[in-house]
Each structure stands twice: as C-alpha cells, then as structure tokens.
Amino acid sequence: MYSYNDFDEAFVRERVSQFSGQVARRIDGSLTEEEFRPLRLMNGLYLQLHAYMLRVAIPYGTLNPDQMDQLAMIAEKFDKGYGHFTTRQNIQYNWPKLPDVPAILEALADVEMHAIQTSGNTIRNVTADHFAGAAADESFDPRPVAELIRQWSTDHPEFQFLPRKFKVAVTGASHDRAVVRAHDIGIVLKEQNGVKGAEVIVGGGLGRTPMVGKTLSDFVPFADLLPYIEATVSVWNLLGRRDNKYKARIKITVHENGLDDIRARVEERFAQIKPTFGGVDMDMLAQIEQFFVSPIFVDKPMESYTRAYENDPVFRAWADTNLAAHKNADYAIVTVSLKKPGTTPGDASADQMRSLAQLARDYAHDELRISHEQNVILPHVHKSNLPALHAVLKANDLATANAGLISDIIACPGMDYCALATARSIPVAQGIATRFEELKLEQDIGELKIKISGCINACGHHHVGHIGILGLDRAGVENYQITLGGDGTETTVIGDRTGPGFAYDEIIPAIERLVYAYLDLRLDAEETFLATYRRLGMPPFKEALYPVKEDKADAA
Amino acid sequence: MARPFTPKIVTANALLEGDVIYLSASDTWVRALSDAALFDTQEVAEERLAFAAKDGFAVGAYLVDAVAGENGPEPTHFREDFRRTGPSNHNHGKQAEL
Numbered sequence: 001m002y003s004y005n006d007f008d009e010a011f012v013r014e015r016v017s018q019f020s021g022q023v024a025r026r027i028d029g030s031l032t033e034e035e036f037r038p039l040r041l042m043n044g045l046y047l048q049l050h051a052y053m054l055r056v057a058i059p060y061g062t063l064n065p066d067q068m069d070q071l072a073m074i075a076e077k078f079d080k081g082y083g084h085f086t087t088r089q090n091i092q093y094n095w096p097k098l099p100d101v102p103a104i105l106e107a108l109a110d111v112e113m114h115a116i117q118t119s120g121n122t123i124r125n126v127t128a129d130h131f132a133g134a135a136a137d138e139s140f141d142p143r144p145v146a147e148l149i150r151q152w153s154t155d156h157p158e159f160q161f162l163p164r165k166f167k168v169a170v171t172g173a174s175h176d177r178a179v180v181r182a183h184d185i186g187i188v189l190k191e192q193n194g195v196k197g198a199e200v201i202v203g204g205g206l207g208r209t210p211m212v213g214k215t216l217s218d219f220v221p222f223a224d225l226l227p228y229i230e231a232t233v234s235v236w237n238l239l240g241r242r243d244n245k246y247k248a249r250i251k252i253t254v255h256e257n258g259l260d261d262i263r264a265r266v267e268e269r270f271a272q273i274k275p276t277f278g279g280v281d282m283d284m285l286a287q288i289e290q291f292f293v294s295p296i297f298v299d300k301p302m303e304s305y306t307r308a309y310e311n312d313p314v315f316r317a318w319a320d321t322n323l324a325a326h327k328n329a330d331y332a333i334v335t336v337s338l339k340k341p342g343t344t345p346g347d348a349s350a351d352q353m354r355s356l357a358q359l360a361r362d363y364a365h366d367e368l369r370i371s372h373e374q375n376v377i378l379p380h381v382h383k384s385n386l387p388a389l390h391a392v393l394k395a396n397d398l399a400t401a402n403a404g405l406i407s408d409i410i411a412c413p414g415m416d417y418c419a420l421a422t423a424r425s426i427p428v429a430q431g432i433a434t435r436f437e438e439l440k441l442e443q444d445i446g447e448l449k450i451k452i453s454g455c456i457n458a459c460g461h462h463h464v465g466h467i468g469i470l471g472l473d474r475a476g477v478e479n480y481q482i483t484l485g486g487d488g489t490e491t492t493v494i495g496d497r498t499g500p501g502f503a504y505d506e507i508i509p510a511i512e513r514l515v516y517a518y519l520d521l522r523l524d525a526e527e528t529f530l531a532t533y534r535r536l537g538m539p540p541f542k543e544a545l546y547p548v549k550e551d552k553a554d555a556a
Numbered sequence: 557m558a559r560p561f562t563p564k565i566v567t568a569n570a571l572l573e574g575d576v577i578y579l580s581a582s583d584t585w586v587r588a589l590s591d592a593a594l595f596d597t598q599e600v601a602e603e604r605l606a607f608a609a610k611d612g613f614a615v616g617a618y619l620v621d622a623v624a625g626e627n628g629p630e631p632t633h634f635r636e637d638f639r640r641t642g643p644s645n646h647n648h649g650k651q652a653e654l
C-alpha cells in the first residue's frame with residue numbers, strides 16, 4: 001500500500017503545526033469562532049450536538065495494521081474508547097476535546113494519516129471499491145488512480161474554494177461496490193483496444209436532490225485522465241451556483257446546463273490544460289503503482305477450511321454470508337460485520353480495532369479496508385486460515401454472519417450526534433436488526449439493503465437502499481419516510497417514496513409488514529427483495545404498508 | 557391574534573469541551589438544563605443572547621423554547637431533549653456525567 005514520500009510527510013506535519021497554532025490562538029482569544037470555524041473545518045473538526053467530532057480520512061478505505069492500532073490508541077486516549085466508520089470511508093471520533101485535537105492530528109501523522117479535506121468546499125476523501133486489488137470481478141485495481149487523485153486534489157490551489165463539496169469515487173470492477181453513480185465524479189476503470197483508461201461519470205449525488213450520474217466520457221485514456229478530471233472540476237468551479245448552496249453541487253450544474261454543454265466546455269478546457277501536464281501525472285501514476293503490487297499469495301493445503309466448513313454450522317453460516325470471491329481461488333475476501341444486532345452500525349471499540357489489526361498481520365497480508373457499508377474488510381485471507389480467523393472474530397464479538405442481509409444496515413449518526421439531523425437513525429437501525437434477529441428470518445429473506453439517514457442530506461444513502469428510511473421532524477415529532485427500490489450498484493436507481501411517513505414507534509412494524517409482503521410475493525427464494533419490487537412495482541408493497549384501517553378514516 | 561410567547565433559554569456549546577451549556581440567572585454557563593435561566597419575554601431573551609454571544613468560550617449561542625417544570629426548565633422539542641441528555645446508543649454525554 002502507499003507510503004508517504006518526503007513531500008507528503010512534510011505537508012501533513014506542516015498542516016498539523018499550522019492547525020495547532022490556530023487552536024492555541026482560538027483558545028487564547030486571538031481568533032473568534034467566526035475566524036476559526038473555516039480553519040477547523042479544513043482540518044475535519046466539526047462541532048456537533050454533544051461535542052466536537054473529528055473526521056479522519058481513510059483514503060480509498062485502505063489501512064495497514066499499524067494505522068488501525070493507532071486509531072485504537074486515539075479512541076482510547078482521547079475519546080470514549082470507540083470510533084465510528086462512515087459511508088465515506090472515514091472514521092469519526094465523537095468526543096474529542098478542542099485542546100487535544102493537535103495531539104490527535106500529530107498521532108495520525110505518525111502513521112501517515114490526516115483529517116485534511118474531510119470537510120468544507122474542497123475535493124473530499126477519494127473513495128474506492130473496498131474489494132480493490134482482491135475481487136475476482138476486477139479488471140484494474142482502482143487504488144493507484146485514487147491515490148493519484150488524492151495527491152493532485154490535496155491542497156490544489158485552484159480547488160480550495162469550490163462552490164460546494166466535491167466527491168470522487170473509483171472502481172475497476174464490473175460490479176460497482178463504490179456507488180460511483182452517486183458521486184460528483186465516478187470513475188470506472190476499463191480497457192479499450194488494449195489501452196487502459198476510464199469511463200468518467202459526472203453529476204451523481206444524493207442529498208436533497210438525488211441524481212444518478214451521467215456518462216461524461218465513455219473512455220478517457222489514462223494519459224488524459226487527470227487533466228480531464230481537472231478540466232471537469234475547473235468548468236464547474238466557474239459555472240457552479242455560488243448564490244444558492246442547494247444548487248451548488250455539480251449535479252445541478254449538469255442538470256441546468258445539460259450534459260452536452262458541460263461536455264463541450266470540459267473538452268475545451270481540457271485542450272487548454274492538457275499540454276501543461278507534460279506527462280508528469282503518468283510518471284507519478286507509474287510510481288504509485290509500485291506501491292500497490294499484489295501480496296505474494298501462498299500455496300498451501302486447504303483441508304482445515306473444508307473440515308470446518310463441513311463440521312461447524314456456525315462457521316459455515318458465517319462463511320456463506322461474509323466471504324466474497326477472491327481473484328485467487330485459494331483465497332477469500334472477508335467482510336467483518338460491524339453490525340451485530342443491537343449495536344451501532346459502523347462503531348468499533350478500541351479492542352476490536354486492535355484485534356482486527358492483529359488478524360491482518362497474522363492472516364491477511366497486513367491489509368484492512370473500510371467499506372462504505374460501514375464494515376471492515378480483510379481483503380486477502382488464505383482459506384486455510386479462515387477457521388482460526390473466525391475463532392478470533394467470535395472472541396471479539398465480530399463474527400456476526402450478516403453481510404448483505406437485512407441487519408447489515410447503513411445508518412448515519414442522525415440526531416444522536418449530528419447537529420443537522422431532523423430525527424434519529426441509529427436506534428431505528430438497532431430496532432430493525434434486533435427484531436429480525438428475533439424472527440430468525442434473516443437468512444430466508446436473503447439480500448436486502450436497508451439504509452437510513454437522519455435528515456435530507458442523505459449521508460446514510462437512503463435513496464439507494466432497497467429499503468430507504470429518511471428521518472424527518474414533522475411538527476416536533478420524529479417521522480420516518482420510506483423509499484423502495486433504490487440501488488447503489490452499476491444499475492443505480494433512486495428509490496420511490498411510498499407515501500406518508502411513520503412515527504418512531506411505527507417504523508419497525510412498518511418494515512416488518514414490508515418484508516412479510518415480500519416473502520409472500522416473491523416467486524421463489526432466489527428472487528431478491530429488489531428483483532421482486534422491480535417485477536411488481538409499488539402497489540402490493542404499498543398495500544402492506546398502509547392497510548386500510550376500519551376504525552379510522554385517516555390512515556396516515 | 558398573536559401566538560402566546562414561549563419562554564426561552566440561551567444555550568451553546570463550550571469552546572474547550574464542546575459539550576452543551578446553558579446561561580444561568582447569574583450570567584454563568586451551567587451544564588444542566590435544569591439550572592438554566594428561563595426568559596419570559598422576547599426582549600429579555602434577545603438581550604441575554606446578545607450578551608452570551610460575546611463570550612468567546614461559548615460557541616454558537618442560540619435561543620430555544622423551554623417551559624417551566626418542577627425542576628427548572630424543560631425542553632419543548634426532542635432535539636433539545638437529546639442535547640440535555642446525550643446520545644441514545646451509548647451511555648455518554650450529560651446522562652453519564654451529570
């Protein structure tokens with residue numbers, strides 16, 4: 001994996017020392033909050049409902065064990081013993097105190113990590129397929145391109161005061177696990193006539209105006225990719241609506257000006273700037289690629305795996321749900337679920353982080369990933385090591401066998417932490433997961449993605465959940481709107497609203513009715529919730545959600 | 557007819573700790589909503605907010621509706637109820653500290 005060069009190291013240390021000075025000046029009163037706020041946001045420090053929150057970038061979701069150990073140390077020393085992994089491959093600390101933040105940033109810099117550009121109107125942490133470099137369906141590892149974009153976008157002088165935030169995601173696989181069509185720019189790496197390049201998708205996004213990204217260029221060769229992306233951001237930087245922050249994202253610019261107009265402007269800008277790159281980007285890419293060579297896969301007997309699979313039903317259930325196909329048939333990609341029913345989606349304790357770091361050292365070629373689905377991935381595990389790994393996971397409360405199932409819910413922090421929230425999302429996720437565990441239906445229901453946001457900003461991706469839940473404030477009470485049929489993969493669809501929302505104590509029974517309706521309606525156990533919805537549309541689900549009440553005229 | 561006035565409290569977050577604070581009757585910042593001062597007119601409330609906003613150790617001061625309860629002011633909206641309590645998924649924040 002990537003390792004900082006002298007330039008990166010010096011830059012990150014410099015930022016820590018600048019921000020330490022800014023914190024000191026804020027505390028001694030020489031900076032007002034108004035002056036300090038943009039500075040702290042540039043360094044990932046928010047002020048939420050109950051405390052500060054520090055958002056730390058995990059570029060393209062990749063961590064080494066020492067970094068994971070350091071995240072655990074920070075959680076223990078400066079926070080309340082845990083961290084929260086988010087849909088944007090970041091980790092958030094919910095309880096840092098302002099005077100401690102410089103020391104936290106210093107500790108992060110010690111392991112080549114930072115919180116720069118995790119907030120504000122800049123190009124944010126670049127995300128990527130969490131199975132990168134391991135997935136059987138991958139043509140290219142997206143991480144070198146993601147790292148190139150990280151280096152280019154970090155402190156890019158033209159892009160520090162964009163009209164709004166800007167999010168980039170990269171995948172190199174046929175199955176999209178990075179939700180690239182819901183990003184300002186989505187990049188799908190591919191090869192055409194023997195030339196490496198990428199499809200560039202623009203103008204996707206969730207939030208209050210969800211939109212599916214559109215193809216800006218079907219194929220940009222690698223040699224043109226960075227200038228092409230720069231041209232795109234540059235066109236939007238000039239054209240984007242700075243008068244209204246709800247219209248400032250590139251999705252609105254594309255919508256208002258039309259894709260063809262944007263494409264023409266990008267091409268014009270590209271022609272201007274391309275000569276100024278002079279190939280240095282390709283040299284850098286070649287250097288970066290050296291850091292992402294595959295681990296040396298071992299060849300050893302597999303019978304420990306086969307034996308455990310045949311004899312241990314708990315191991316088998318976990319293996320059936322939480323393993324994904326690796327490009328090396330003797331290996332597996334392990335999803336470690338941070339979704340044990342009743343716990344907070346995405347939270348990991350310091351002890352859990354340390355045990356994951358050790359597992360990566362012992363069994364997974366020193367690599368960890370954070371998925372946008374708020375789980376931890378061990379991308380390269382030889383199958384013979386799986387039984388031993390599973391035993392350690394069990395001992396650390398990390399062996400929940402639910403990846404991709406109904407209790408593997410994405411939930412944003414909602415009103416339990418977030419100052420912008422209009423309702424809670426975490427307890428709804430906890431309630432649904434616990435309820436379906438009681439019902440023992442989870443395996444039977446099969447693949448079902450529930451995603452919950454605590455306000456219209458859609459940090460919990462509810463628009464692309466097979467079942468999406470949006471928490472709102474309706475006349476001073478929490479109210480939950482349901483959407484159905486959303487999809488965040490290569491066939492991205494924004495879900496459809498079912499109708500009136502549900503009160504806090506009605507939302508879990510409502511989800512239960514929906515799921516029972518699905519079980520009745522599906523053709524067979526192979527037909528997923530999403531496929532059933534696509535076949536039948538809204539009416540039968542709506543009927544289940546809003547049964548006609550005999551005693552009340554008002555069913556809402 | 558004008559809507560009846562709902563009494564107000566002044567609240568903010570502490571600069572160093574980041575936690576929720578309230579303005580008391582003696583112009584100090586207190587950590588429990590029950591110790592907050594409740595202002596009965598818009599005029600007084602705004603005047604106290606202007607005073608509070610000048611304090612560099614309080615961040616983002618604002619006025620919020622509250623009503624008098626048996627043990628001091630009570631929130632009228634669930635957001636303020638969470639702010640005075642802490643998150644519902646962990647026993648952290650005010651509920652653990654006060």
Ligand code: HEM
Nearest residue numbers: 046086087088205206207208249412413418420457458459
């Ligand atoms: C301090 C807490 C947070 C704040 C203030 C915040 C703020 C926002 C805002 C204002 C938007 C809407 C942007 C727009 O439509 O222009 C947004 C979108 C989004 N946020 Fe957050 N967010 C927070 C936490 C999180 C967390 C914890 C996650 C990951 C779990 C996250 C991931 C996202 C995603 C995926 C989107 C939608 C994609 C997009 O269109 O940008 N955010 N956030």
Ligand code: SF4
Nearest residue numbers: 412418421454455459
């Ligand atoms: S969706 Fe809303 S409530 Fe949830 S984290 Fe984002 S801004 Fe906060």
